[in-house]
Amino acid sequence: MKIAFYTLGCKVNQYETQALEQVLTGRGHTLVPFDGEADAYIINTCTVTAVSDKKSRQMIRRARKAAPDAVIAVCGCYPQTHPDAMDGMGVDLVSGTGDRLGFAGLLERTWQERQPVTALDNAFDRRSFEILPAGGLEGRTRAMLKIEDGCVNFCSYCIIPYARGRVRSLSPQDTRRELERLLEAGYREIVLTGIEISSWGQDLPGGQTLIDLLETVCRDLPGEVRIRLGSLEPRTITPDFCRRAAALPNLCPHFHLSMQSGCDAVLARMNRKYDSARYYESVQLLHGYFDRPAITTDLIVGFPGETEEEFQQTLTFLHRCAFAAMHIFPYSKRPDTPAAKMPGQVLNAVKEERARRAAETAAEMEHTYLSQWVGQTVPVLFEEEQGGLWRGHTAHYCAVAAPSPRDLHNCLVQVQLEGLEGNTLKGVVL
Structure with missing residues (x-):
């Protein structure tokens, strides 16, 4: 066919x-x-x-x-x-x-x-993790490796637990086996992904957690191989996690911490399992253990009942966290969820206006974060050539563009970063 x-x-x-x-x-x-x-x-x-x-x-x-x-x-x-x-x-x-x-x-x-x-x-009847072949059919630079499926957080706006069922984890042995297969295929960066990878290990014996898996994954890896994490819940970031993660040279210091709101009242309505104080504690821990960590996040604006004052609290909190980048979503009513039935549904025009203001804040923070890398020399994994420039990413997931007569596809090379154009760092290959 x-x-x-x-x-x-x-x-x-x-x-x-x-x-x-x-x-x-x-x-x-x-x-x-x-x-x-x-x-x-x-x-x-x-x-x-x-x-x-x-x-x-x-x-x-x-x-x-x-x-x-x-x-x-x-x-x-x-x-x-x-x-x-x-x-x-x-x-x-x-x-x-x-x-x-x-x-x-x-x-x-x-x-x-x-x-x-x-x-x-019935998704909730599933008990085992289905192992699927990892990696794409082309590219051979960055591959995703799914290590977890399912979610039992039951956020008030989300239907995914009903679509995916309870937490199921890929065993450390199978994870390592899939990783080695990807490395043999030529991939230089592996992204560990899942529906909710912070819950990895909950269904496995021995009380294993994500940091245990990371130590298994990163053991004896070649220096030119990167391990990048998918989205994390703030509860994952503890002093023990940071101490052990910082000792893994292959782990990218890029942490996508799911936030959704910087206002405690909104977080409570969302049924999130943390408040802004716990979230900020995670941000501070990462800065304490990693050099200029790229902390990125998601934000939902216009959640049911969100007042202008609550949104202002979120904007203030964004500045405190100084994110490297953000994904911003106006709240979209998902039928069959508690949030869809909540009073105080926000008008679309208000949601769009708040999304615009949040995006302006995000752009300012991204520019500030990227600007600090100008003048630095860093390794860049190049992926493709566009318009006469080779394009790739640093370990912190900063986009980089540099000219070179060589074929740099899938090459990890040192680049002197000399300027910033939009959200892309411009550099010279050394």
Whole structure:
């Protein structure tokens, strides 16, 4: 079959699409662009917001309209939580977030028999971590390695626990085995990702935590290999975590600490498991153990009930934390969550205006953070050439561009940083 993928949502979805691509090509199928002609179109969906649902439906309809005779297969979080939404959309194969390896066989069966198939389970019944092949089919620079699935935090705005089920962890032995396979394939940077990696180990014997896994992963690694972490909860950052993490030379000093709000009243309504004081404690700990750590975060503005005073508290808190970069989202009502039913829903115009103000603050902080690297010499892992410049990232995930007559793809080289243009550091390869 000629198979086309379209992926919405988070890095875990991207990872699982890459795994499915490897499985299907290994079974003799061919990958083609989604906007081209294919025998099967696979939409890997997201359901984190109502907007995500809408985009998923749009892509399903687009594929069906463009290819009336093709197999339309839908998987991911949207059908897992809303299977009835697939009715009447011309979907041939409906799957969810489980048994991704079995999905390949179901796709072949649907193509051969031309009979609709629905294969969904109860996410909370899952007890084991499904090991999928890590790494993409091209690039060979940075690869994602999924080490955890599931979440039991039940934030009031989020439906993902129902889509992914309880916490399930990839064992240290299997993690190390997958890591070594990626290194043999030529990858120089591995991003440890998952739905909620701070909960890694909760389901494993022995009381293991994420820092135990990091020590296993980083043991005896070559110096040119980087390990980068996905999103973390503030509770992960303790003195013990920082002391042990700072002793791992391969670990990138880039920490994405999920925040969502800098106002304690809003955090309580969100059912987050920390307050601003605990969050700031994590920020201070990281600065105490790492040289200029890149601390990045997510922010939701316009959460139900958020007043102007509460938003101002968040803006003040952002300045205290001095983030290197931020992702800012106006609150999007997610049906079937407690937040969707809360009083005090904020007008869209107000949410957009607050997002703009937060973005201005974020841009100022990013410029301040990047400016401190001008004049420094740092190793850069280069990924691709664009417009005559090689582009890559530092261990702190600062974007760098530098000219070079050499092919620098997947090369880790020293660069003298000489200036800043927008949010990209300009440098000279040494």
